[in-house]
Amino acid sequence: MKRILLGATLPFLAFVAPFGAGATSPSATETPAAGAVTSAAAGQRAAADPIDAEAMNLLQQVLDRVRSQYVDTVPDEKIIEAAVKGILTSLDPHSSYLDTSSYADIRVQTSGEFGGLGIEITVEDGLVKVVSPIDDTPASRAGxxxxxxxxxxxxxxxQGMTIKDAVERMRGPVGTPVTISVRRGEDEPFPLTLERAVVRSQAVKYETEGNVGYIRITSFTEQTQSGLEKALAEIERKLDGRVAGYVVDLRNNPGGLLMQAVSVADSFLDSGTIVSTRGRGDVETQRFEAAPGDLTGGRPVIVLVNGGSASASEIVAGALQDHGRAVLLGTQSFGKGSVQTIMPLISGKHAVKMTTARYYTPSGRSIQAVGITPDISVEQAKLEPVEQTAARREADLPGALGGKNGERAADHAAEHPADGPETAATAVAATEKPFDYQRARAVDLLTGMAAFRQPVMQTTPQFVEQKLTEPTGS
Structure with missing residues (x-):
């Protein structure tokens, strides 16, 4: 991974994106980079002005009334915790108080590592369904x-269990056993006892489609940059270096760690600003610059975005768009352009998550509550077969001339029937995976660009000049 040139940095930076009223998505934390220098402005903000005595007296009066006159006795800890939650949630949708459980969850989510079985799951008809086992984990080894x-x-x-409940029951200390009952197809359920191990979540998935590399980044955890580097290396190896370009899919990626977003963007850039942040008073608190070395060798990149692409995803998309390094395709992004700082409290078991800055793309754009507009707007769509009569071609005509190699037209037509417009749609409908129209458009665009760059083969036939004599009348 390339070294990032840092300006000032704030501790515990986080990017989060809630989806839906009152919902909280995974947060992200950052620690200062080695050698980073904290700005004077950031230090000055640490020294807060004295709290207004009258306002503090109001809070104290409310606390006293609750403690002395509420119908039931309420522990002081519960009262104070409720007051803290109220203070933070009243600020904006992304600021909140993290109790012991929430704080532990965030640390697990952002590290990308946990003790578990290594299964990606969903809930279907009230049952927990395996989406896929993660490679080299207890689940994959057990079949x-x-x-x-x-x-x-x-x-x-x-039956009826939420995903969160199921995950909590399957996770646990490394080395401890857990027994699950698995039903496969119509067979009777069978028990499996597995030993929990360290599992690294797959923040990056990849595959090839023709000569195009497809990279899906689901979140920005501590595993993301290493996953991206592995994806790029494997795609290059599989295609023997003949890569037409890359599709980087950031759709429905809610964000994550700031430094991982910076690192991912830097992987496609040689120089220039990646992102900057400004805190209270619009004072710039940090700026991240790209270092030399594009890991793709300058190959074309298309980034897929939609309304679920938020925060760290928008940092990557905005940086690549502003530098003209990638074409953005899809729909308007979420529009979360703020930075949250997660600050552990004295106990170390609780923390405060609070908005401390806004971030700006290299061109100075703030995308807060606006989002990033893609270069090519493509709504997700469904492709359906269309009934259409196949058109006649030259080879279908009686007595049509054969080709250069002497093959008769009738024989060629029999071996290569005409493909009507319905053929492609029917093929799509028959595929196992649901058809992804936006992804298909991106792959087609890269494939077309690669074809356009290929030199035209010198296969022009040698024509014999003939003198045509016009008949003359007598």
């Missing part, structure tokens, strides 16, 4: 397959 249904965890049936 868990996509589509398997987990019907019991331990002695508890999962």
């Amino acid at each position: 868990i397959k996509p589509g398997d249904l987990i019907v019991k965890i331990g002695d508890e049936a999962v």
Whole structure:
């Protein structure tokens, strides 16, 4: 990974994006980089002005009334915690108080590592369904397959259980056992006892489509940059270096760690600003610059975005768009342009998550509550077969001339029937995976660009000059 040139930095930086009223998505934390220098402005803000005595007296009066006159006795800890929550949630949708459980969850989510079985799951018809096992984990080694249904965890049936409940029951200390009951197809459920191990979540998935590399980044955790580097290396190896370009899919990526977003953007850039932040009073608190070395060798890049692409995703998309390094395709992004700082409290078990800055793209744009507009607007769509009569071609005509190699037209037509417009749609409908129209457009664009760059083959036939004699009348 390339070294990032840092200006001033703030501790515990986080990017989060809630989806839906009152919902809270995974947060992200950052620690200062080695050698980073904290700006004077940031230091000055640490020294807060004295609290207004009258306002403080109001809070004290309310606390006293609750403690002395509420119908039931309420522990002081609960009263204070409620007051703290109220203070923070009243600021903006992204500021909040993190109790012991929430703070522990954030640390797990941003590290990308946890003790568990290594299964990506969803809930279907009230049952826990395996989306896919993660490679080299207890689940993959035990033979868990996509589509398997987990019907019991331990002695508890999962019918009606939420994903969060199921995950909590399967995670646990490394080395401890857990028994699950698995139903595969129409067979009877069978038990599997697995030993929990360290699992690294797959923040990056990749595959090839023709000569195009497809990279899906689902979140920005501590595993993202290493996952991206692995994806790029494997795609290059698989295609033997003949890569037409890359599709980087940031759709429905809610964000994550700032430094991972900076690092991912830097992977596609040689120089220039990646992102800057400004705190209270519009004072710039930090600026991140790209270092030399494009990991793709300057190959074309298309970035997919939609309304679920937020925060760290928008940092990457905005940087690549402003530098003209990538074409953005899809729909308007979420529009979260603020920075949250996660500050551990004295106990170390609780923390405060609070908005401390706004971030700006290299051109100085703030995308807060606006989002990033793609270069090519493409709504997600469904491709359906269209009934259409196949058109006649030259080879279908009686007595049509054969080709240069002497093959008769009738024989060629029999071996290569005409493809009507319905053929492609029918093929799409028959594929196992749901058709992704936006991804298909991106792949087609890169494939077309690669074809346009290929030199035209010198296959022009040698024509013999003939003198045509016009008949003369007598």
